[in-house]
Amino acid sequence: MEFKYLDFDEDIFTAAASGEPNLYVTADDCSSNLNPVRKKHRKLKEPLSRAGEFMNLKRLKDVVFARDExxxxxxxxxxxxxxxxxxxxxxxxxxxxxxxxxxxxxxxxxxxxxxxxxxxxxxxxxxxxxxxxxxxxxxxxxxxxxxxxxxxxxxxSPIIFRDFANFSTAVLDEFKRLVFLNVIFFTPFEKKMLKKLDKEIPVKIILQLPEEDFEEDKLHFQGLSLPETWPGRLNIYKLAEDNYQLINSLNLSKPQISEILSPALEDTDYDGILSPEIVEMERTDEFNSCRIYRFLEALYELLAASPLAEKRLSLPELFSALSRDHFRRYFAVSYAALEKVREFIREDFVNLSKEMARSELEEVLSVFEELEELKELENMPMLVDYLDELDMGILSSPYFSNDVEQFYDALLELTALEDMQLVSSWTDYYTDPALGLLDRFLQYIEFKSIKPALPEGKKEMNIGELLGAVQKHREHVVVINASQNWLPSPRGRDFLLTENQRRQSGLPWGEKSRAKQRYRFFRHLLTADEADVLALENEEENLTPGAFLEELKLEYDLEYADPAVTSADIPQIYENILSGKKQEKGGFLPEIENQPQNEKEPSLMAQDFPGRGRDYNLSFYKYKTLKNCFFQFFCQHILKIPEEFAGVDVEISPKTYGSMVHIMAEEIMREWKSGGELDVSEDKIRMVVEDIMDDFSLKMDHRFQPYYDKVVRDDLIESLQEFFNSPESPLAEKEEFDQVEIERSVSDKGRPFLETEPVNFYLSGRVDLLLRKDDRGFLIDFKTGGCELEQLDFYELLLKGAAVPGENFMLEKYFYQIVDRRFIKAQPKSRDEFPQKLQQLLQKFVSGGEYTKNQTSQCYDCRYRNICRAVS
Ligand code: SF4
Missing domain, CATH: 1.10.10 (Arc Repressor Mutant, subunit A)
Known part of the structure; x- marks a missing residue:
């Protein structure tokens, strides 16, 4: 075995390559060295002579230990x-x-x-x-x-059953020698293999390290010894934040000369931040980011949530699916259909029946059909056939270069599984085969790598993975993330054994991994003409410079330098980097200008209250907003900024619940209203509750059906019985009323509550239940949530305003809390102060002339926080 040791100013590839037909071998995690040596070899090789081969150690083992199976x-x-x-x-x-x-x-x-x-x-x-x-x-x-x-x-399975009984170098006969490129760590298996190989074919090991650091007879690296003086320029920096670190590293880099290296680059989100037009970096994505996956995922979610046996589609999942542009295009569904689905959800529908789709949303019938077809799949071949038929013309993405290829590769793999008859029965694997198989396929393909389609051409900057980076000479290298837990990284193998047990058993443990990281880190720095190393230091996040950087600092008496770019420059510098806009001096450093801010709040104007004259209808809910915050009122009721669509809760909404109770109460009183008897027997109430709940079934998630059947139904029956029979109920006497009005809309049109210069306020609202007998009135509001007595005062003011002039009646006001089954009665005198209070608020609002924050504004739950200057 021949060894050759290189100084740090020598080039590994020049030293290794020759024109001879050699087999060049790299470490598995340094396959990036294969290309440069291949290029050198091609230049040196005589025309028509036999070429060399290039592979990593793993591949070499596959070749040497090949089996017939x-x-x-x-x-x-x-x-x-x-x-x-x-x-x-x-x-x-x-x-x-x-x-x-x-x-x-x-x-x-x-x-x-x-x-x-x-x-x-x-x-x-x-x-x-x-x-x-x-x-x-x-x-x-x-x-x-x-x-x-x-x-x-x-x-x-070669990775676990590799055996020296199968060792053979027959296929290596064509090579003159094996050349190992800076492979400094060998496992015991590899050492044994190398010694056997050396008996059959000359082996040359090229190492870039001091000769005394490597024990040749044991093929053992003892750890890198550092030179007495540092050979090139070296600066080190500490920074408080990751973004700040990234910006400084870019700022330190010289376009097309420098290279930025980071350990664990895959754990950063730099690829999402940096423009691929400017910064070259290994960018891979996972299959779950592409359209094909997202389309299938949407189908899976729809299938899982929809009660197809009842020919219904779950609306939240349908909304989510149709929100995807490609899903709508696939089924030729318009954007208007998505809006229609949103409308259904706003009306508290949870499911869409096929009949409803036929009459109101015909476009989505194709989705029904697709799911019905999908539901029939029983085994993997059926799923593969189904997937094979998908229209990739719509589902392939321009943002990835191999998404379709990966998809079909996965189908082939699954087909092979079937052909080899490795699976006894797919139906044994899942209780719902279609759903289980689709889930299996999504899990199988979810994390497969796909390549983003990147702009061609050489980029100005280059960011690479430190440990696997090509081991070449660089004019300038910038190493980032030289921080604790990154470099060295403690990432271990925690399957079954502890670190200590691994060490005692002769398995690799943390120390060995650190020695490899240390060598790679120092090698990149020692071989570069100039080097800058950056690390994070942030007490709150428990971040400090890593051990290798501290060693460097102590060994060469270095001090941390101040970074050139300060945190105040970051917003501007990001903009410059992303737009490729550089200053003549200072690279991406910004020229910061302070823009004066316009702090004035919007003014209240008559045009804000369009409609007939300057009339404005004020409901109790608008009053509540106004009372909380004039600016909130402006956003919600003048600008009418739509509420962010937050989907739908799977549980029945309080609005639907309340609405069911109104309708149930109305149904129970229907005959009574038209002169019949008031029947509030349990049988009658049960019948009404069951009928109305059936009518509302599209607003109830089928997955909660047992809960509705076993809990909600009985609760409602009991609550309605209590409503009619409780001694506190105005209906307890079952006396006849002159007037029974349910959900009555009331407005005092013609008589403004308050006239002002820019606007006249009228009160309006809808009263849940109003009963009149002689000069007495009873007002009842059903509640599923909290009660505000002011609401009853507001309605009383409204009813009195709308009454026939001269008409006088005493009003008793109640809330009926459906869930708690209790009446809350407003005290008569509570109404006396309310008109004045309302008037004062409206006058203050109008006379202020601006939509400002109120002193008592509750901002915590305000949906306009993001656009409101009053809160930070
Ligand atoms: S965040 Fe506060 S001040 Fe701003 S609109 Fe909402 S309630 Fe008003």
Whole structure:
């Protein structure tokens, strides 16, 4: 075995590449080195001579330990494991259905792969707790059956059954030598393999580190020793916030020269912040961001929530599906249909029946048909056929380059599963096959990587992953996130064993991972002409510079420099970066100007109250808003800013509940109103309640049906009985009334409550129940929530204002709380102060001339907080 050690100012690829037909091998997590060496080799190779090959260590092992059996990967391995698990084992492992096996399968394979790589036998792992012992026994038992099953079927899973009995270098004969590019960490399995390879074919290992740091006979890296003096320029910085760090790193970078490196780049959201036109970075997305997934997810949610047996679609899920542009295009549904669905939901409908769709929303009948077809799927081949028929012309996305390809790959994988007959019966896997299979497919494909379609051409900036970055020389490197928990990162493998048990068993533990991170970090810095390193320091978030950066600081007596960009510059600098607008000096640094702010509140004007003359109808609810805040009143009732659509609660809404009770009460009193008897027997009330609840079934979520049947119905019956029979009820005497009015609209048109210069206020409202007999009146308002006695005073004022001139009657006012089944009676004198109070408020509002915040405004729940200057 030949070793070659490079100084940090030498280029690995120049030292490694030759024109000879060599096999070049990189570490698995440094496959980025393959391209540069391939390019160098091509330049050196004689025309028509045999070319070299390029691969990482994992691929080399696949080649050297190749077997005749069919190699199973991913889904297929999970299926075999699932088939092998007994019910008892599933319950002990917490695997309830097939979907739970995926995570377990990945961990199981990783665990045994690691044992194989570190040549550790499970029986040699000691010091386990009882539960670990039990779990390990279960794994071992499962592994035995797994191996047997694969052998039986002539399959193999190379990552856990790699065996030196299969070692062969026959396919390597065509290469002159094996060249390992700066692979400094080998597992025991790899060391053994290297020694065997070296007997068959010359092996050369090129390492960029001091010779004394590597024990050649043991192929063991002992840790990097740093040079006495730092070879290039090096600055270090501490910053308080991540965004602030990112901006400074961009500001430090020289366009098309510098490279920014960060550990754990996939854990950052930089790709979402930085423009792909300007900043080059590895950008991958997950399949769940593309249209195909979102379309299928919407279908799944609709299918799961809709009572299709009753030919109904769940409206919240339908609304969510139709909110997606591609979903509407797929089913040729207009935007107006979405608005119609929103209207239904606002009216408290929860389901849409097919009849209702036929008469009011014909466009969505195609969605009904699609779901009915989907519901018929019974097995995976049926689902695959269904998915294969989807119109990718509508569902493919211009934002991704391989979403359709990944989708069809997944279908092929699932088809192969079926062809290999690895699954005994899909119906055993799920109780509702269509729903379960679609869910399985979504889970299978959800996290597959897809590539965003990026603009072509060289970008000004480049951000890469530090640990896997190509190991080249750089003129200028900027390392960010050199903070604790990032560099070094403590991310460990916590499956079954503790860190200590891993160490005692000979498995890799934290220290080994730190040595690798330390080498990669220092190598990138030592090989660059200039380097800047940034880390976060923020007490509140418990962030400090990481151990490697502190080591650098102490070793070379460095001080943290002040970052050039301050937090005040950030908004402007973001704008500059995203728009590519740079200042002549200072890169993306902004020129900040303070814009004067116009603090004036909107003025109250007569045009704000359109309509006949300057008339304005004031309901109790408008009064309540005005009383709370003039600006809120302006937004809600003058500008009429629509309420943000928050979907619908699955439970029956208080509005629907209240409305059902009104209708029930009206129905019970209908005959009585027209001169008949008032029948408030339990049978009568029960019949009415059941009929009306049936009429409201589209407003009740079917998933709550047992609750409605067992709880709500009886509550309503009892509440209505109480309403008619309670001694507190004005109806308890069952006396005859001259007038019974339900949901009566009242307005005092013709007699304004208050006349002012810009506007005349009239009162208006709707009274739930009004009973009159001689000179007595009874006003009852049904309530499902809180009661404000002012509402009754408001109605009294309204009724008196609307009364025939000279008419005089005594009014008793009640709330009836439906849920608590009790009457709340307003005291007669409460009405005396109210007219004056209302008048004063309206006068203050008009005379102020502006829509301001009131001194007592309650802002906490205000839906206009985001646009209101009065609150921050
Ligand atoms: S947030 Fe407060 S001040 Fe602003 S509109 Fe709402 S209630 Fe009025």
């Amino acid at each position: 069919i190699v199973l990967r991913e889904e297929k391995l999970s299926v075999v494991l699932f088939e092998l698990l007994t019910e008892k084992e599933k319950s002990r492992l917490g695997i309830e259905n097939y979907n739970d096996i995926i995570e377990f399968s990945a961990r199981f394979h990783r665990f045994y792969h690691e044992l194989n790589e570190y040549q550790v036998e499970a029986v040699d792992i000691t010091g386990l707790d009882a539960w670990q012992e039990q779990r390990l026994n279960l794994f071992e038992n499962l592994l035995g059956r797994y191996e047997e099953k694969l052998q039986e079927e002539s399959y193999t």
